[in-house]
Each structure stands twice: as C-alpha cells, then as structure tokens.
Amino acid sequence: MCSRDFLRAKLEKRKLSMVTCYDYTFARLLSQSPIDGILVGDSAAMVMHGHPSTLSANVELMRLHTEAVARGAAPKFVVADMPFLSFRKGVEAALDTAAVLMTAGAHAVKIEGVDGHEDVIQRLAQSGVPVMGHLGLQPQSVHSYGGYRVQGRSEDAAQEIARQAARLEELGAFAIVLECVPAAVGERITESLGIPTIGIGAGGGCDGQILVLQDLLGMNVDFHPKFARSFLDGVGSVTNALSRFDEAVKAGTFPSKEETYS
Numbered sequence: 001m002c003s004r005d006f007l008r009a010k011l012e013k014r015k016l017s018m019v020t021c022y023d024y025t026f027a028r029l030l031s032q033s034p035i036d037g038i039l040v041g042d043s044a045a046m047v048m049h050g051h052p053s054t055l056s057a058n059v060e061l062m063r064l065h066t067e068a069v070a071r072g073a074a075p076k077f078v079v080a081d082m083p084f085l086s087f088r089k090g091v092e093a094a095l096d097t098a099a100v101l102m103t104a105g106a107h108a109v110k111i112e113g114v115d116g117h118e119d120v121i122q123r124l125a126q127s128g129v130p131v132m133g134h135l136g137l138q139p140q141s142v143h144s145y146g147g148y149r150v151q152g153r154s155e156d157a158a159q160e161i162a163r164q165a166a167r168l169e170e171l172g173a174f175a176i177v178l179e180c181v182p183a184a185v186g187e188r189i190t191e192s193l194g195i196p197t198i199g200i201g202a203g204g205g206c207d208g209q210i211l212v213l214q215d216l217l218g219m220n221v222d223f224h225p226k227f228a229r230s231f232l233d234g235v236g237s238v239t240n241a242l243s244r245f246d247e248a249v250k251a252g253t254f255p256s257k258e259e260t261y262s
C-alpha cells in the first residue's frame with residue numbers, strides 16, 4: 001500500500017480500513033491483519049500517556065511512537081500525526097518535523113486543518129511527502145470549540161468544511177480524515193472529492209473508516225464515544241486473564257513443572 005493506492009481504492013469503490021497504533025507489539029499484530037493503513041495518532045498522548053488532550057504530544061513523543069510502530073508494521077502503510085503547532089511555525093520548521101517523522105519510519109504525515117498552513121501542505125506534497133488532511137472535529141483545536149463537539153451541523157459550517165476539503169485536494173493531500181460530522185455532511189464531502197475521505201464519526205458514506213485501536217478492542221475503561229464500536233471485550237478479556245493469573249499464583253498452580261527450569 002502507498003498513498004496512490006488510496007486514490008485507486010476510491011476509484012475502484014473499495015472501502016479503506018485504518019486504525020491507530022502506538023507501539024511495536026500491536027504493530028506486529030496489525031502487520032499480519034488485512035487493515036489497509038496505520039495511523040500513529042497524536043492521540044498517543046491520551047491513550048498511552050493519560051493526558052487530557054492531544055496537545056501534549058510533541059515531536060519527540062511522536063518520533064518515539066512512530067519508530068516503535070514502524071519496527072513492527074511492515075508491510076503496512078504508516079501515517080504519523082504532525083503534533084500541535086508543529087506546522088504553524090513556518091515552512092522550514094514544519095519540514096524539519098516531517099523529516100523527523102518520515103525518518104522514524106512514517107510513509108506519510110497527517111495535518112489538522114488547512115487555513116494558514118497551505119504553504120506547508122503544498123511544500124510537503126511537492127517534496128514527495130504524502131499529506132493526509134484532517135477536518136471536521138480537529139482535536140488540536142479542542143479549546144476553541146469548548147469541548148469535543150460534532151462539527152458542521154449548520155449549512156454554513158458544513159459548507160466551510162467542504163471548502164477546506166476542496167482546498168486540501170488542490171494543495172495535493174492524498175486523503176482526508178473527517179472527524180465527527182453529521183453523516184450527510186460526510187457523504188456530501190466524500191462525493192465532492194477525487195481523493196478519499198477516512199471517517200471517524202462521519203457516517204458510512206466516507207470512503208474508509210478509522211478507529212482508535214483501543215476503542216475497537218474494547219479496552220477503553222473511561223471513554224465510549226458514540227461512533228466507536230468495540231469488536232472485542234478487551235476490558236473483560238484482560239481483567240479475566242489477570243484474575244486467572246492472580247488465582248493461579250495464589251493457589252500455587254503457576255508455575256507448573258513444565259513452566260520451570262530443572
């Protein structure tokens with residue numbers, strides 16, 4: 001898979017599946033799965049480090065997680081998030097951040113928004129760095145929304161997201177994550193673009209879907225967004241395994257003779 005395959009999938013009307021990943025162990029599992037692409041999301045700050053938002057993800061944190069994922073992910077296509085403000089300090093600084101992430105093993109970078117950093121998106125795309133856009137709810141702007149809220153509910157707001165999506169396509173983005181918009185808005189924007197949309201809480205009309213891996217695996221004890229389906233009872237499975245280990249240790253049945261060196 002490469003960025004051009006995203007376009008091909010859209011032309012052939014094949015849905016794209018993506019998940020987030022932040023570590024080597026899960027990257028190894030994903031490498032053997034049919035999933036089309038992996039996002040080393042700045043959600044690592046929340047999911048892996050317990051921060052309240054993605055604003056705490058910096059370039060160094062993203063580099064470490066990208067390297068860990070890239071070590072295990074081959075042959076999967078790996079996208080890494082450009083962290084908070086890293087693409088707002090001028091083209092040179094943004095190119096330096098992208099270089100860190102790409103040399104850490106990413107095959108593309110994802111950037112939230114478009115207005116005010118068009119030059120960065122265009123320069124990266126023209127430099128051979130595939131750029132994935134991110135519109136709708138942009139988690140790095142959480143404080144300007146006053147919370148994680150559905151975007152594009154009014155006609156004006158929907159048109160504004162559609163305008164930004166068209167602009168991203170013009171600037172050379174190869175795909176756009178659409179987060180938390182009404183399904184009708186997701187569908188309308190998807191139909192208006194030549195590049196694919198990857199939805200998260202943006203309805204079934206998008207060209208693909210992405211979920212945070214821990215949400216998909218039902219491992220999130222604190223947070224259950226409406227759009228996230230658990231395909232596994234991760235909390236139950238992990239809790240059960242830990243209780244069985246504890247019981248076996250306390251009953252003296254672990255380790256057994258076979259699990260002991262002579």
Ligand code: KIV
Pocket residue numbers: 020039040041042043044081134177179200210212
């Ligand atoms: O960082 C992340 O997990 C993301 C997804 C919500 C798409 O950007």
